[in-house]
Amino acid sequence: MLGWGSGINSSLKLFTVSLQYRILPNNWKRDFKDILQSASFALGKRNITKAFRTLPYKFQGLGLPDPIVEIFALKLHLIQNHWGTGSEVGKFLQQAYETFRAEIGIAGNIFKVKFEKFHALASDGWFKHLWELCNIFDSDLIFRDRYEVPMTRQDDKSIMDEIITLTWYNLPELASINRVRKFKQVYCLGDITLTDGRTIQSSMFNRTKGSSTRTFPIEKPIAKDFKIWNAALKGISDHHLRLPFTLGPFITEPHIDKNWSANEDVTEVCHQMSAGHFQSYPLSGAPRATRFGK
Numbered sequence: 001m002l003g004w005g006s007g008i009n010s011s012l013k014l015f016t017v018s019l020q021y022r023i024l025p026n027n028w029k030r031d032f033k034d035i036l037q038s039a040s041f042a043l044g045k046r047n048i049t050k051a052f053r054t055l056p057y058k059f060q061g062l063g064l065p066d067p068i069v070e071i072f073a074l075k076l077h078l079i080q081n082h083w084g085t086g087s088e089v090g091k092f093l094q095q096a097y098e099t100f101r102a103e104i105g106i107a108g109n110i111f112k113v114k115f116e117k118f119h120a121l122a123s124d125g126w127f128k129h130l131w132e133l134c135n136i137f138d139s140d141l142i143f144r145d146r147y148e149v150p151m152t153r154q155d156d157k158s159i160m161d162e163i164i165t166l167t168w169y170n171l172p173e174l175a176s177i178n179r180v181r182k183f184k185q186v187y188c189l190g191d192i193t194l195t196d197g198r199t200i201q202s203s204m205f206n207r208t209k210g211s212s213t214r215t216f217p218i219e220k221p222i223a224k225d226f227k228i229w230n231a232a233l234k235g236i237s238d239h240h241l242r243l244p245f246t247l248g249p250f251i252t253e254p255h256i257d258k259n260w261s262a263n264e265d266v267t268e269v270c271h272q273m274s275a276g277h278f279q280s281y282p283l284s285g286a287p288r289a290t291r292f293g294k
Helices: 002-019 028-043 050-054 067-082 088-104 115-121 126-136 159-164 171-184 223-235
Strands: 260-262 268-274 277-282 288-291
Touching: 067 088, 067 126, 088 115, 088 126, 115 126, 115 171, 159 171, 171 223
Parallel strands: none
Antiparallel strands: 260 268, 268 277, 277 288
16 A cells, blocks of 8 residues: 555656646646546545545545645745846746746736736746746735836836726737737837827837847737737827827836937937938938938
């Protein structure tokens, strides 16, 4: 009996360790059921209650671990041991977390957001699984602000948070909107508005891929995605494409559209049209084109 129990326990531990670094596969429940069926047949019973399975040996139980609890504990233990230490694992965790936050597009503490409502906004991965586990166990996990995606302007909001307030988009539609957002390589309202902090840029309505100094996931939106995205931008603005509020001054250096610059006394602005070709706009007079270096 002891040898059989140890064998089942070892199988469950191996099963648990194999899952701690990735999202639960679609067939994990089937694999777990196969292990439990082995235990059931060995006892001559078809069904064993969870209480009896997880009860320690000294109380006449099987002493089997709960894989979901074990995986959650292992993930938290990994973060506690490596986060912020400068180790290779710690660096990987931080990079994976920042990528996860940029991909999902929702600001604030994502681990308190309902997983079932917004899970389609993120690709399957280690932190998405951790998000799911935090929801299952109603646990709060908070990272310092410096690890979050920075906002561009004062009183800024993430694009997805603002669109979610419209309430009429379902999860597949939100996924379409998020797909175009990543294609445009923008994150917050400050990334899509003009310098007035209120008017949405016209370029946000075309199908041209955005450019950014940050790294965004590669996306290939279809026509339906662009249609939903355009409607969502119009939904959060008025008929003049203006937000109902004005964003404050810039608090971080913009990560998009580096093609505009000004001279030191701010009497002239310059727009880089292409490699080596600029359009100059002085404070008075008509604009003139100039060549780089001339």
